[in-house]
Amino acid sequence: MEKAVFGAGCFWGVESFFREVPGVADAVSGYAGGTVPNPGYKQVCSGTTGHAEAVEVTFDPAIVSYDKLLDIYFANHDPTTLNRQGPDVGSQYRSVIFTMTPQQAIEARKKVEQLTAAKRFKRPIVTAVEPFRNFYRAEEYHQRYFEKNGLPSCHVQMPD
Numbered sequence: 001m002e003k004a005v006f007g008a009g010c011f012w013g014v015e016s017f018f019r020e021v022p023g024v025a026d027a028v029s030g031y032a033g034g035t036v037p038n039p040g041y042k043q044v045c046s047g048t049t050g051h052a053e054a055v056e057v058t059f060d061p062a063i064v065s066y067d068k069l070l071d072i073y074f075a076n077h078d079p080t081t082l083n084r085q086g087p088d089v090g091s092q093y094r095s096v097i098f099t100m101t102p103q104q105a106i107e108a109r110k111k112v113e114q115l116t117a118a119k120r121f122k123r124p125i126v127t128a129v130e131p132f133r134n135f136y137r138a139e140e141y142h143q144r145y146f147e148k149n150g151l152p153s154c155h156v157q158m159p160d
Helices: 012-019 041-045 067-077 102-116 144-148
Strands: 001-006 024-032 052-059 095-099 128-131 135-137
Touching: 001 012, 001 024, 001 067, 012 024, 012 067, 052 067, 052 095, 052 135, 067 102, 095 102, 102 128
Parallel strands: 095 128
Antiparallel strands: 001 052, 001 095, 024 052, 024 135
């Protein structure tokens, strides 16, 4: 098993769409990339900790490749809006890929270059590719939020 960490706005929807991917063993909502150890939701929402709402994806690379996870990631959020997704505004909602290995960093940057060259989006991609520093699991009520509350996902697939 390998891990990947993605930030794409509110973690509830990100967790939800990754959970549906064959080969993904787990997707956990949390906070990544900040400077405050073990932050809570209110701290992260203040925008002062440097963390992004993120999802840690545990996957079997024999079933789903990291490249395929990148395709799913870019198809399920708007990577062209700086520090926001829909109505959620702030650096905690930024589009960011936290890479666990040098190979993940190469693949993530290559994917951004490919999507840019293909003019996949009308505006420039602002997704940051950063080395993984930390991930803190969010409070339990955030885990599997849509399942627990019988709600549909808030993320919509980007048009082709």
